Amino acid sequence: MRAIDLAVVGAGPAGLVAAIEGAKRGCSTVVVDRNPKPGGQLIKQIHKFFGSREHQAGTRGVDIAQRLFREAQALGVTLMLGWDVYDIRPGRLEVVRTSFVELTSDRPAASLHGATKTESISSAKIVLATGAEENAIHFDGWTLPGVMGAGAAQTMINVWRVLPGNRVLMVGSGNVGLIVTYQLLQAGADVAAIVEAASKIGGYGVHAAKVRRAGVPILTTHTVVEARGDSRVTGAVVAQLDASWNPVPGSEKTFDVDTICVATGLRPNTRLASLAGCQLTNSSVLGGWVPIHNNQLETTVPGIYVAGDVSGIEEASTALEEGRLAGISAASSLGKSSACDEEEIRTIDERLRSLRGGPFCQPIQDAKQELVRIGESACPKE
Amino acid sequence: MRVVHHPILGDLPKSRKAKIQVDGKEIPAVAGEPIAAAMAAAGIRVHRYTADRKEPRGIFCAIGQCTDCVMTVNAVPNARTCITPVVDGMVVETQHGSGQGKLR
Numbered sequence: 001m002r003a004i005d006l007a008v009v010g011a012g013p014a015g016l017v018a019a020i021e022g023a024k025r026g027c028s029t030v031v032v033d034r035n036p037k038p039g040g041q042l043i044k045q046i047h048k049f050f051g052s053r054e055h056q057a058g059t060r061g062v063d064i065a066q067r068l069f070r071e072a073q074a075l076g077v078t079l080m081l082g083w084d085v086y087d088i089r090p091g092r093l094e095v096v097r098t099s100f101v102e103l104t105s106d107r108p109a110a111s112l113h114g115a116t117k118t119e120s121i122s123s124a125k126i127v128l129a130t131g132a133e134e135n136a137i138h139f140d141g142w143t144l145p146g147v148m149g150a151g152a153a154q155t156m157i158n159v160w161r162v163l164p165g166n167r168v169l170m171v172g173s174g175n176v177g178l179i180v181t182y183q184l185l186q187a188g189a190d191v192a193a194i195v196e197a198a199s200k201i202g203g204y205g206v207h208a209a210k211v212r213r214a215g216v217p218i219l220t221t222h223t224v225v226e227a228r229g230d231s232r233v234t235g236a237v238v239a240q241l242d243a244s245w246n247p248v249p250g251s252e253k254t255f256d257v258d259t260i261c262v263a264t265g266l267r268p269n270t271r272l273a274s275l276a277g278c279q280l281t282n283s284s285v286l287g288g289w290v291p292i293h294n295n296q297l298e299t300t301v302p303g304i305y306v307a308g309d310v311s312g313i314e315e316a317s318t319a320l321e322e323g324r325l326a327g328i329s330a331a332s333s334l335g336k337s338s339a340c341d342e343e344e345i346r347t348i349d350e351r352l353r354s355l356r357g358g359p360f361c362q363p364i365q366d367a368k369q370e371l372v373r374i375g376e377s378a379c380p381k382e
Numbered sequence: 383m384r385v386v387h388h389p390i391l392g393d394l395p396k397s398r399k400a401k402i403q404v405d406g407k408e409i410p411a412v413a414g415e416p417i418a419a420a421m422a423a424a425g426i427r428v429h430r431y432t433a434d435r436k437e438p439r440g441i442f443c444a445i446g447q448c449t450d451c452v453m454t455v456n457a458v459p460n461a462r463t464c465i466t467p468v469v470d471g472m473v474v475e476t477q478h479g480s481g482q483g484k485l486r
Binding site for chain 2: 034035036041046060082084098099133134143144145146147148149151152153155156157158160161162163164166186187188231232269
């Protein structure tokens with residue numbers, strides 16, 4: 001059994017930064033992630049980020065991931081990539097290798113029949129940075145091969161450089177739907193249309209303008225009602241919606257597509273938080289069930305912290321700040337603090353406030369404050 | 383199809399070629415890429431059939447969360463092909479139901 005100070009679940013922006021801050025303060029630190037590459041969903045973000053310089057504006061997510069990975073490695077953080085957490089208790093993780101291919105070396109080892117490998121990790125503090133998962137919507141044929149999350153398509157084209165299909169219908173016009181549409185075009189696919197159930201485009205105007213300039217129509221008050229095909233998608237039926245969100249009979253149009261991408265939002269991935277016994281609360285603004293936490297990001301289970309999308313769907317920029325805060329909090333609760341922690345925490349709070357400051361984000365700011373308000377009585381005191 | 387040229391990412395870097403067998407047919411792959419990527423590049427979309435209604439399933443989340451893309455790999459069922467890296471010579475089979483074969 002490994003015995004360490006800090007275990008982080010999830011090698012995305014929040015997790016890597018939490019590990020970096022912990023390691024900087026002298027914590028022996030392990031990061032566990034089921035995916036073969038570190039960086040979480042940053043590795044498929046090939047567009048430049050918006051915002052201020054402190055938040056890596058102008059940098060592509062994939063480059064931020066590389067930088068964080070190198071920094072974590074340089075600080076001696078152990079990265080267990082290709083490992084899943086299958087059980088969690090306060091102070092303890094049980095992990096299992098996700099595949100029978102060894103990922104620790106440069107070359108995947110040729111052991112094709114390797115046995116299941118498990119390990120126990122005893123860790124004084126745990127940060128859950130488990131991120132989010134894509135929402136699915138249900139329509140006739142939604143389980144056919146060729147219907148997939150927009151994020152799934154994005155992973156295939158940008159990380160693995162493979163087109164999941166040639167002609168795509170995008171469902172949802174939030175930023176994910178708009179950006180993935182553009183990236184599908186960059187990768188050489190056709191996007192027949194974007195359908196949006198609401199009467200307005202969900203994402204930023206600048207992204208919408210880009211896909212429109214590229215010739216992709218955005219059909220508002222329309223949704224997909226059927227995926228056609230026997231063993232794979234061969235077409236998509238789209239219908240107009242009335243004021244009560246019901247399809248208008250006779251408005252159906254069929255698109256000749258082999259792929260339907262669903263970009264209908266994300267929800268926090270709270271499975272491990274729930275398994276650990278963390279108290280959750282439901283917040284539609286934050287994307288669904290989220291673990292209650294105090295202003296140190298500690299949950300109702302002492303020693304278990306959360307950071308990033310698991311505690312409410314936001315951006316990579318907020319995930320980075322939360323990861324930093326969780327790492328500092330966890331380390332300092334072990335007596336491993338640095339002289340400028342107070343100053344740093346103040347800066348993080350300010351940055352989070354400014355990131356959540358716009359009119360678009362005010363409801364998120366309010367929801368996060370509410371979470372902390374509940375957390376201050378429900379979570380352990382310092 | 384592989385994305386060979388890309389306006390942001392540039393041309394596809396050189397990679398270590400590998401071959402895997404899918405239902406007895408050899409397909410080209412890149413060592414270390416997920417099995418699911420090699421299959422998508424070869425245009426194979428069905429990864430498994432469900433137990434009761436025998437419905438086809440393929441890639442859905444591509445990051446190891448949903449388990450829709452599981453297949454039998456080297457006689458081991460339920461391998462998540464989106465996070466299982468290719469090793470040259472792997473034998474991959476369409477999975478029917480919960481799969482047959484030895485458990486690890």
